[in-house]
Amino acid sequence: SILIGTSHTENFYANDITQAFGSVGTLKLCLSGGYPIELETITQKAIDTGKVKNVVYGFEIYGFSEPKNTPHQQRVFPYNVYKNKYLSLLNAQIIKNSIKLLIFHLYSGLNLHFSWSSYPDLNELYYYWHEDYIQKMHKDFISDKNLLKLENSLPDNKNYSIDFDYEDFSAINTHLLPILKNNPNINFHLPIIPYSWTWFDNFEKLNKAFCLQNYLVQQCQSLPNVKIYGFHNCTFVNNLANYYNASHYQPD
Secondary structure, eight states: OOEEEEEHHHSHHHHHHHHHHSSSSOOOEEOOTTTTHHHHHHHHHHHTTTOOOOEEEOHHHHHHHHHTTOOSSSOOOHHHHHGGGGGGGHHHHHHHHHHHHHHHHHHHHOOOOOOSSSOOOOHHHHHOOOOOHHHHHHHHHHHHHHHHHHHHHSSSGGGGOOOOOOOOOOHHHTTTHHHHHHOOOSEEEEEBBOGGGGOOOOOOHHHHHHHHHHHHHHHHHOOOTTEEEETTTTTGGOGGGGGGGSOOOOOO
């Protein structure tokens, strides 16, 4: 099994997925801030091994609302490394990040507080959101100052109606559906990432969310190997105690 997604799936334990599917093991391939074209590249590389039976793919409303082939604005994804594994030895960015991680215990500017050893527990190592960092984020998020700011910024949803005028589904059509359709022998599980209600601070975000989810479900209706999981009508998305910012939920 493989787990693919962004920072929202980084706080999943790979061992839980292994146990749920009865797999030999689960390879965690999450990329914080990953864009659809990047996640497609990673997923396809794993599938090409012929060993993948189950894929848990966190479906991000934010990422899939961007047009197809949209690159990340703050990094360069090493596509060439996925074509030739030996290029990783010559990739300056990979070498730089590796040195930073090993020497300064840093990744993306955050201190992960790892307990370093010769043989680290990879299930724990890839568990990105550590408790001390989560608690700090959560404390800031639910502060009186921030809650007042959120309350003043949210639109009046009483007069909201979905107009389904969002029509750019190119990222889904290009970077996700081909993988689902071309691999009928692989089971795909797509949890739609449940942002908190505070993330939807304008009608445009609400409309995009409804349109993208609706389109995804329609396109996957005839695919027996695909299961989609939605959580936005669950009560926990209304409880800010379950989040540490507008979109990231607590690991529990």
